[in-house]
Amino acid sequence: MRLPAPDLQRLDRLKKYPLAAKHAPALRDFVARAQPYELRRVNPLYLAERLRWSRNETLDVLTYAVAEDLWRLHWEAYCPACGGLLQESGNLGDLHHHQVCRVCGWEGEIALDRELAVEASLSEDVRRFPPEERDNAAFRQTVQSRLGRLPALALVNRPLFRELLGAQTxxxxxxxxxxxxxxxxxxxxxxxxxxxxxxxxxxxxxxxxxxxxxxxxxxxxxxxxxxxxxxxxxxxxxxxxxxxxxxxxxxxxxxxxxxxxxxxxxxxxxxxxxxxxxxxxxxxxxxxxxxxxxxxxxxxxxxxxxxxxxxxxxxxxxxxxxxxxxxxxxxxxxxxxxxxxxxxxxxxxxxxxxxxxxx
Ligand SMILES: [Zn+2]
Known part of the structure; x- marks a missing residue:
């Protein structure tokens, strides 16, 4: 099966936002050259590091990218006791407040600054990957041990995010x-x-x-x-x-x-x-x-x-x-x-x- 060629021009949609315009070329370059494992379910802190943007710049560009369907978000709840994944969804509103860990039995309420983390994937409309390159668990593990997870609150707290994506979140x-x-x-x-x-x-x-x-x-x-x-x-x-x-x-x-x-x-x-x-x-x-x-x-x-x-x-x-x-x-x-x-x-x-x- 042949994969469609990357449609990097889609990323030019970011140019209509003054705040994101200056970052669009670097992002396009990154998306073109990055390994598949760097583009799927990636910690935004990793993007900040690779692109040498500040955390806030990265979160704002990502917000525009999500609003333009170029990227999508993964909201993830992790067990505070054993670190295992409790639940994940593309919609923050789908996560249950009350969680029970199936691994260690921890039970409690999840909070945006504690158990909830956020990751982002490039849209498949921009660049598709062969199925065998989809598993990047090892890479994500390395990133997490080095940079930690990005608390969901860090993104939710950005004024731009709340304005553009708040209601749908x-x-x-x-x-x-x-x-x-x-x-x-x-x-x-x-x-x-x-x-x-x-x-x-x-x-x-x-x-x-x-x-x-x-x-x-x-x-x-x-x-x-x-x-x-x-x-x-x-x-x-x-x-x-x-x-x-x-x-x-x-x-x-x-x-x-x-x-x-x-x-x-x-x-x-x-x-x-x-x-x-x-x-x-x-x-x-x-x-x-x-x-x-x-x-x-x-x-x-x-x-x-x-x-x-x-x-x-x-x-x-x-x-x-x-x-x-x-x-x-x-x-x-x-x-x-x-x-x-x-x-x-x-x-x-x-x-x-x-x-x-x-x-
Ligand atoms: Zn647990």
Missing amino acids: LPPNQSLGVERLVVFFSDLKSSTALYERLGDAQAYQLVRAHFDVIFQAVEAEGGAAVKTIGDGVMGTFFEPQAAMRGIAAALRGLEAVNQRHDLHGENRLRLKVGVHMGACIVVTLNHRLDYFGTTVNVAARLSDLSGGDEVVLSETLLTDPATRQLVASLGETRPLHTTLRGLSRPISTHRLRVGEKDR
């Missing part, structure tokens, strides 16, 4: 758990007065500049700006240290905007930030994937407690000594005694004024 009536995520909310203090003082158009220019500062600072630390809410931002990070570095960079960046636009006193843009860490769920709402749960609600409430130029963070972020040390190096912290209404248990919180130590 998880049906609206389903949810999936995340065991641990850092969630932050930011808001501009007295933005109503700002609009009144400067007029809508000029105030909005500043608000836009402030969004850019936050988006860039968050992205630079591997986080994701999930959405804007009025003049505020909700975002996520996987690691507390990256979160605190990103948020501190946003506060410093906003101070630079104030100086650039000569904003003093009452006119200064002041950021209120709340950060919390814990479990949450991912659901599809308004055709996008979004995060919900107590952790998200608490983070929002903490940003309300901030007086401006200030981060209110929960004690949960400081349990790890390295994060505690990092936060101490960012500025002055003081315990904030407060109880959040509606919470069954009180949580300890701290105020952080970034850079205050050096002033």
Whole structure:
């Protein structure tokens, strides 16, 4: 049986996306030269390594490629006890929340950042392989022992993925758990007065500049700006240290905007930030994937407690000594005694004024 010739021109569909266009030639080259075992059920971290792209670049290009039917995803649940495959599907929504391992008997709920991993295969419309070259278990095993698996949350957390593929990834009536995520909310203090003082158009220019500062600072630390809410931002990070570095960079960046636009006193843009860490769920709402749960609600409430130029963070972020040390190096912290209404248990919180130590 003769296989059809590779149809690499299909990959040029990526050129219509400005973000993916510059990567399209390298990807086409890779697909043309790669061994069959490198293109089937491959860990996206391996693609990043081979193509010398950052993890986020790779995940975004892959998202466009999946949206254009050039690649497809495999969602896989692995047993946390023995590492065996529990279930796999091309649709994340098909995976059962509750799993029992047939090998070792482990039983429990699966989470997007823990048991779930994602891999990707090149579409057979682009390049077909003879059946005898389909088994790449040994190769995948080597990649996994070297690079680990890519947690499904790493892809699901990308803003581009949630926007383009979110709705088809998880049906609206389903949810999936995340065991641990850092969630932050930011808001501009007295933005109503700002609009009144400067007029809508000029105030909005500043608000836009402030969004850019936050988006860039968050992205630079591997986080994701999930959405804007009025003049505020909700975002996520996987690691507390990256979160605190990103948020501190946003506060410093906003101070630079104030100086650039000569904003003093009452006119200064002041950021209120709340950060919390814990479990949450991912659901599809308004055709996008979004995060919900107590952790998200608490983070929002903490940003309300901030007086401006200030981060209110929960004690949960400081349990790890390295994060505690990092936060101490960012500025002055003081315990904030407060109880959040509606919470069954009180949580300890701290105020952080970034850079205050050096002033
Ligand atoms: Zn097991």
